[in-house]
Amino acid sequence: MVSEVGGNIGLAVPVVLDTDPGIDDAVALMLALASPGEIDLVGISTVGGNIGRQGTFENAHRLLQLFGREGVPVGFGWGVEADTPAARHIHGMDGLGETGLPLSGEPEKIPSVELMARLAAAHAGRLNLVAVGPLTNVAALLREFPESKGQISRIVVMGGAVKRSGNVTPSAEFNIYKDPESAAEVFASGIPLLLVPLDATLKALFPPGRLARFDSLRSPQGEFFRRLLRFHFKASKEALSLEGSFLHDPLAVAALIAPELLKCEPVHCVVETRGEWTRGMTLCDFRHGSKKRKTPNIEVAVDADGEGFLDLLCERLMAFLSNFED
Ligand code: BDR
Numbered sequence: 001m002v003s004e005v006g007g008n009i010g011l012a013v014p015v016v017l018d019t020d021p022g023i024d025d026a027v028a029l030m031l032a033l034a035s036p037g038e039i040d041l042v043g044i045s046t047v048g049g050n051i052g053r054q055g056t057f058e059n060a061h062r063l064l065q066l067f068g069r070e071g072v073p074v075g076f077g078w079g080v081e082a083d084t085p086a087a088r089h090i091h092g093m094d095g096l097g098e099t100g101l102p103l104s105g106e107p108e109k110i111p112s113v114e115l116m117a118r119l120a121a122a123h124a125g126r127l128n129l130v131a132v133g134p135l136t137n138v139a140a141l142l143r144e145f146p147e148s149k150g151q152i153s154r155i156v157v158m159g160g161a162v163k164r165s166g167n168v169t170p171s172a173e174f175n176i177y178k179d180p181e182s183a184a185e186v187f188a189s190g191i192p193l194l195l196v197p198l199d200a201t202l203k204a205l206f207p208p209g210r211l212a213r214f215d216s217l218r219s220p221q222g223e224f225f226r227r228l229l230r231f232h233f234k235a236s237k238e239a240l241s242l243e244g245s246f247l248h249d250p251l252a253v254a255a256l257i258a259p260e261l262l263k264c265e266p267v268h269c270v271v272e273t274r275g276e277w278t279r280g281m282t283l284c285d286f287r288h289g290s291k292k293r294k295t296p297n298i299e300v301a302v303d304a305d306g307e308g309f310l311d312l313l314c315e316r317l318m319a320f321l322s323n324f325e326d
């Protein structure tokens with residue numbers, strides 16, 4: 001698809017979003033839908049994470065119905081049925097900030113791995129997989145459909161913490177901590193992989209003041225977005241003493257829209273699966289100049305232009321949500 005959006009002329013990249021919605025997952029999906037010049041969203045692969053897998057599957061459908069994009073296929077994924085109390089607190093009992101978004105019908109459950117395999121074959125050599133939940137589905141895809149390895153162009157992963165503490169334990173970030181074995185398999189797969197860790201996402205605190213720009217919106221979609229973020233602000237204040245909230249997942253989507261927002265470097269990175277205190281740690285070899293330094297196997301975003309990202313996010317979302325106004 002050749003298209004023109006916001007002055008950008010180019011080829012939109014086919015993208016599958018592997019996700020566990022999740023408040024910031026919902027915002028990541030909105031950013032993808034708001035960016036047709038760069039992103040052709042060909043499918044959503046849901047996975048258990050922030051809430052159980054039944055809930056994340058239904059939430060993906062709720063969001064697509066709200067935004068009138070029911071044509072995007074949704075996979076039903078692996079992962080826990082149950083949830084994590086801390087994630088419930090940050091994302092709400094329903095995973096979407098207790099916004100009470102309705103779901104109509106009973107969506108068909110295509111397995112996520114089958115959907116991804118089909119889309120990888122259909123877009124061989126071009127498909128970008130943006131994974132913003134635990135990597136359970138992605139590892140299962142590579143195991144069950146090994147031919148996908150040669151078909152996926154790149155995997156962008158929101159996860160890990162490479163030069164700083166994690167957010168679940170001092171050493172581990174949520175998405176990796178939830179399923180370190182799968183993450184280890186994906187990192188070692190040889191598929192080009194860009195890791196967008198907390199080191200980058202924590203550069204962009206969305207302050208409550210930025211939401212004022214969306215006050216004029218009257219549509220259910222605009223109202224939903226405000227309620228989603230207000231819930232996240234309140235939960236982030238209670239749990240983390242923050243004035244505002246970190247929206248991790250949309251930064252991984254932004255990597256496809258405006259890669260210059262991220263400062264990336266190639267590095268060798270492994271996932272700790274056995275450590276008593278370090279399970280889920282993303283251990284990177286930053287021994288620059290040393291002969292012992294291991295050959296890089298991934299790229300990692302070690303820094304980000306937080307304000308630039310928030311500007312892009314707000315501009316795209318405002319333009320997207322304005323489409324739903326009368
Ligand atoms: C990640 O954990 C989840 O709670 C968020 O959706 C994000 O993907 C951040 O650590």
Ligand code: CA
Pocket residue numbers: 019020021022024025049050132133249
């Ligand atoms: Ca997520």
